[in-house]
Amino acid sequence: MTESATALTVSEIEDYLREVFPQVYENGDTWIVEAVGPMTARLRLVVSDRHLRPGGTISGPTMFTLSDLALYVAVLGQIGKKGLAVTTSLTINFLRKPSQRDLVAKCRLLKLGARLAVGEVAIYSDGENDPVAHATGTYSIPPREMR
Amino acid sequence: MTESATALTVSEIEDYLREVFPQVYENGDTWIVEAVGPMTARLRLVVSDRHLRPGGTISGPTMFTLSDLALYVAVLGQIGKKGLAVTTSLTINFLRKPSQRDLVAKCRLLKLGARLAVGEVAIYSDGENDPVAHATGTYSIPPREMR
Amino acid sequence: MTESATALTVSEIEDYLREVFPQVYENGDTWIVEAVGPMTARLRLVVSDRHLRPGGTISGPTMFTLSDLALYVAVLGQIGKKGLAVTTSLTINFLRKPSQRDLVAKCRLLKLGARLAVGEVAIYSDGENDPVAHATGTYSIPPREMR
Amino acid sequence: MTESATALTVSEIEDYLREVFPQVYENGDTWIVEAVGPMTARLRLVVSDRHLRPGGTISGPTMFTLSDLALYVAVLGQIGKKGLAVTTSLTINFLRKPSQRDLVAKCRLLKLGARLAVGEVAIYSDGENDPVAHATGTYSIPPREMR
Numbered sequence: 001m002t003e004s005a006t007a008l009t010v011s012e013i014e015d016y017l018r019e020v021f022p023q024v025y026e027n028g029d030t031w032i033v034e035a036v037g038p039m040t041a042r043l044r045l046v047v048s049d050r051h052l053r054p055g056g057t058i059s060g061p062t063m064f065t066l067s068d069l070a071l072y073v074a075v076l077g078q079i080g081k082k083g084l085a086v087t088t089s090l091t092i093n094f095l096r097k098p099s100q101r102d103l104v105a106k107c108r109l110l111k112l113g114a115r116l117a118v119g120e121v122a123i124y125s126d127g128e129n130d131p132v133a134h135a136t137g138t139y140s141i142p143p144r145e146m147r
Numbered sequence: 148m149t150e151s152a153t154a155l156t157v158s159e160i161e162d163y164l165r166e167v168f169p170q171v172y173e174n175g176d177t178w179i180v181e182a183v184g185p186m187t188a189r190l191r192l193v194v195s196d197r198h199l200r201p202g203g204t205i206s207g208p209t210m211f212t213l214s215d216l217a218l219y220v221a222v223l224g225q226i227g228k229k230g231l232a233v234t235t236s237l238t239i240n241f242l243r244k245p246s247q248r249d250l251v252a253k254c255r256l257l258k259l260g261a262r263l264a265v266g267e268v269a270i271y272s273d274g275e276n277d278p279v280a281h282a283t284g285t286y287s288i289p290p291r292e293m294r
Numbered sequence: 295m296t297e298s299a300t301a302l303t304v305s306e307i308e309d310y311l312r313e314v315f316p317q318v319y320e321n322g323d324t325w326i327v328e329a330v331g332p333m334t335a336r337l338r339l340v341v342s343d344r345h346l347r348p349g350g351t352i353s354g355p356t357m358f359t360l361s362d363l364a365l366y367v368a369v370l371g372q373i374g375k376k377g378l379a380v381t382t383s384l385t386i387n388f389l390r391k392p393s394q395r396d397l398v399a400k401c402r403l404l405k406l407g408a409r410l411a412v413g414e415v416a417i418y419s420d421g422e423n424d425p426v427a428h429a430t431g432t433y434s435i436p437p438r439e440m441r
Numbered sequence: 442m443t444e445s446a447t448a449l450t451v452s453e454i455e456d457y458l459r460e461v462f463p464q465v466y467e468n469g470d471t472w473i474v475e476a477v478g479p480m481t482a483r484l485r486l487v488v489s490d491r492h493l494r495p496g497g498t499i500s501g502p503t504m505f506t507l508s509d510l511a512l513y514v515a516v517l518g519q520i521g522k523k524g525l526a527v528t529t530s531l532t533i534n535f536l537r538k539p540s541q542r543d544l545v546a547k548c549r550l551l552k553l554g555a556r557l558a559v560g561e562v563a564i565y566s567d568g569e570n571d572p573v574a575h576a577t578g579t580y581s582i583p584p585r586e587m588r
Contacts, residue, residue: 086241088240090239092238110424111389118387138579140556235410236383283575283577354505
């Protein structure tokens, strides 16, 4: 459980995401990495009309993408660009109808092992106290010899 | 566990999806409902360049969306348009790197209760035997008085 | 999201658990409800030889039982004995090999709706900082007319 | 995806389980490995009064234990005793109230990689068609040098 500073800065991470996940940004989405710390990350999705479903809610796949990205950023902040961690599983619970506001994802890694990282993400409508979704995910970290 | 014919036909379901999930189709995605049966559904995603990540793989969010949609279609086939089932949870395991082929999702409902439906989805690269992803999801079915 | 005092006290909850889950206690297990608060609960399992597997670790089913019980206690603290909430799903991630110490489960409800409660549990080896397991679970709350 | 015969026979697996999981058997439980095949396993729990909760239902932890054991047996059937696979995550959905009959667990591995195995389990009340529970689980397989 490293408590050291992160391996990459926020802007290094954003540059890397645009390189490896161009399709995340292709719709003009504004996914912002707000902070990366030891075993943590905070992301924001600037919500626009295109995320909204009839009734004004934000789609499940959008919240899945945000969870997955937040976990990936937290792992990246710890291990750096040396290897490509891949999502192996993700469980998401949808809790409340989100407001028509930005979504803020707060991620915390629960484990960072040599081969497996596990973390949780709570997603909030910006400025509200009760989470709209909660996810736990698992990432496979490539063996050292493959990095 | 109803074994009756489905409440809606494939084309009624596709019309309804375009009405309630316009954003699913907005990128020109071709999500095809291939079949709906008692407690089952089969969907196809016609894969194009925009789903591919560097390395030729298909993104996790794309497979999440396909799983969620397949479960929704299977529920819709059973209960019809009387109420709007909402996803309450979804667990997805990513198993293999998909080929650069269409994805086929085979969904089976495990339970269709008065308030809760539970189902599983196996996703395959078209023509292959081993699943690339597997999901289980839970849907909340609105109470009769709300329909 | 109620912030009121709990519907039942710790000792009322323990009495009720012995009544409805006698088998939890039948092996002489010491499952202790340490605290119940608004949307929270803390439980302790006094670990003895019978929970240990070869190598000194604590079994997965023991940690599952503790998670399930912690979520149930948190729900019970909110809704009281009026209805019997039943577990509908539980996802558990095993993170580290537990020490040969008591297990402490810290539970927080993420949602308490009219029909569904969702919560998370982090399990720690007593006195340690990194969780040994993490669970999220869903409970179905019986309709008012059935209570 | 090996399609070869299993690495261990049913009786070799049962002997090994009694050696590594003595506590599973300590209550006089009758956990029977009925069959092991390529990527599959079938187990039976002979249900007795001690598994029953008030109302005649079988406890969640009992079904969790059966799922976990079925997945473990299926992995063991493929990789043999060379290493100790450990459960890293398990998601279980409880679908119906089980009958007061034996439980039968049918497990199928979805993936058997060098480092990770993933499988699903459907649990039935003996002789019935609709599953009472469904689980998916992930196992970490120790690196070759540790075997």
